[in-house]
Amino acid sequence: LSFEVRHSDLAARIGKIETMHGAFETPVFIPVIHPVKQIVDTKFLEKLGFKIVITNAYTTLKYYGTEACERGIHDIINYNGVVMTDSGGYQVLRYGSVEVNPQTMAAFQKDISSDIAVPLDKPTGYGLSYELAKEYVQQTLNNARETLDTINEAREEKIESQVDDNCVDTIAATKRAIPTKPIHLFGAGHPLTIPLIVALGCDMFDSASYVLYAKEDRYLHANGTSKLQDLSYFPCQCPTCLSYTVKELLDLDKEKRTAEVANHNLYMLQAEVSIVKQTIVDGRLWEYVMQKAHAHPKVMEALELLKNFEFLEYGTPLFKGKALFMFDPLDQYRPEAKRFRRMVSNFRSPKYKRKRLVLYPELDIHPFYSSTTLVNLTKKFPDAQICTYSPFLGIIPVEISDIFPAAHNLIPRKTLTNSQAKDYPTFIESLNRFLIENGFEEVMIVEDHFILEVIEKISTQKPNLKVLRLQE
């Protein structure tokens, strides 16, 4: 089971996983297939380009028994691609326990030729006491070990959680433990959260949402779901939506309608994953996650988690072909900005420039060193360290003002004009450090509202700093 990474951005990876039944690319949405009463034809899934599906080994065992071992899971669900099998952990969560033991489930998954097997876990669910949760996790680990002994190959890490603080902590812990392995998030199939979970480093995620929603006449779209009867227009050009009007679809009998809505939902999820993948290739996943978050305040709240998620930086390319777009204070925490501030914190001004620091607001001319403003400033202050600055990136010494992304970012004018010091703690810290490390005695500023606020905050900590106003 090899995992080869081709592109990355934030903690997202475009990778390729090879199995006995062919290869598939990640990030991947894996539709859940019911081994007995599947509504959407698995052949249709193949046609749609789904190269991997997941089905439930426990249900298969209960329904087919040993017949399943003779036929194999691929024959049972009539699908020739990669088949991942879940183990019954969800049933444990729902019914308390199942009547099989981990070894049996492991052996069974091997016997039915599962391409990716999952150990029978004991899910903690939510709100369990620490002691009990610990006991459950220990049991899952034991099960996993036994499963590995049985099928003799490490395969997947199992995470169960919503996208909240706990989820991010869990993903972070998992990534720390197995940085080079693909990570699977169970039960995630909502177009609103897909960009975020991929950005956090989930390579695979499965869901039956496409059909569960369809059963309730819920139609997936880029920003969530709508009841079919609330639609006047299909906001989609997939083959299913092109072949019906909303009214025609509503007039179908329940079974046919469910299947057709499920088909659309699959097209939609596939489109969302393709968008995310192209966004990774383009190096614009941060922008896309931010834009997507404007679909719902709850998703926006979840983005706070990105601030300190250590893994975002590892996958983000050092240089990008396009300018970064920055709109919101949260953007100061994007990996490219963090990296730039770190670079500046290691920058040392030449000794003869260490008396005076000149801070000049960013111009539209990039890089700053190519501007005539700089020529004039240098003439006027030949022994000063000249810097420009951006609320998002911090201090930009003119000497490195061409380094990505100092000269490669675009910010709405209003955002620049209205920036307030208190929203940019990274800026204050970055300037503070720059002053200390280089031992400046004077700072010369142009009176813009943002830098005045910053200097005010800094002056309370550095009463000796002499602040001069630069006359234009």
Next chain:
Amino acid sequence: LSFEVRHSDLAARIGKIETMHGAFETPVFIPVIHPVKQIVDTKFLEKLGFKIVITNAYTTLKYYGTEACERGIHDIINYNGVVMTDSGGYQVLRYGSVEVNPQTMAAFQKDISSDIAVPLDKPTGYGLSYELAKEYVQQTLNNARETLDTINEAREEKIESQVDDNCVDTIAATKRAIPTKPIHLFGAGHPLTIPLIVALGCDMFDSASYVLYAKEDRYLHANGTSKLQDLSYFPCQCPTCLSYTVKELLDLDKEKRTAEVANHNLYMLQAEVSIVKQTIVDGRLWEYVMQKAHAHPKVMEALELLKNFEFLEYGTPLFKGKALFMFDPLDQYRPEAKRFRRMVSNFRSPKYKRKRLVLYPELDIHPFYSSTTLVNLTKKFPDAQICTYSPFLGIIPVEISDIFPAAHNLIPRKTLTNSQAKDYPTFIESLNRFLIENGFEEVMIVEDHFILEVIEKISTQKPNLKVLRLQE
């Protein structure tokens, strides 16, 4: 030529226009058809659901001459739906003048059975002196009058502009002049700007972008265009994208590839218009425009224009079925918020409550009057006017705290926590007015950061106002 409006939100309208060759719905994207060398088959456009196209009467006249009058424009372009004809104004802009006069063009458009004719205009272009621009506009008006005399029916207003201050002023002027007529914006066919121009009240817009982009191998997607060779994945599930891989499409010969990319671009534009229409029905056009603006800082800058655009309110329903989502200070200018503040400005506290105003921060419980907090506050301050408040909506007197949208909005926690008085001038004005109109002598506040800043600003104007701190 009837225009019947069925839904509206902001200044956007879903309407139906009846013509000699059938009806079409607005807002509508109208593909430009070349009367001589059209690349995408017009029958394909019919299949895609385009019920109206636009072609150039001037080019038709030059190429076909009187043959066009015998055959009619529908036969010439092989299309049975509604055909709008442009008049040559674009050619005037490009080449300085055309060799036909307005009457000839008007008669010709009538003779070829154009469903929607456009008078030969004298476009001002951009950067013309006021005097010259005035002269051109006068000439266009004369032409329009002559055209009307010739074809004897008022049909369209012509606007030519980009989406900037000028464009919005022009749209506003046009809407003021003809509020009940459909408005056509010439030359607008970019998925990034469609939601904004529709929100501003453009009912129809045409473009040849789908094929012009295709000729340069530019592929349209929700946030703009990409060069085909930069794509690794199609972020789309339209029939064209489903039938090729990127590589296969790149390997086609130029002519076939151009046609296929143009087909995709048309699917894409059609999808964007469908999304916008469903968004109008859902009453979420403001949210969608805001989200879309996060695709590019330049679009975000253009949104400043929405602040004072008077027509947004007329089309916005008084009540909406879903909670408003608010993220950004710009949201204080949405029509629902303006309306609510206006309602509050007409609210008068009962006389016995006019000594003291209690301002209590918004709770998660909506409406505020159903909270136990209110019960306790009322017990404690039986003779006070109790209000809650939101940076976006202003003061919310408990008596009307269930009125839309006071109890029907969702704001990310971070946005509420970090709101700063200076970003919400409408709030300061609304509180100021509330204090004056009701003659409060005391205001009692809970010390949250936002209201402290507000009160500080107000106190400088009202030194007599007694500010008390409410102990929790």
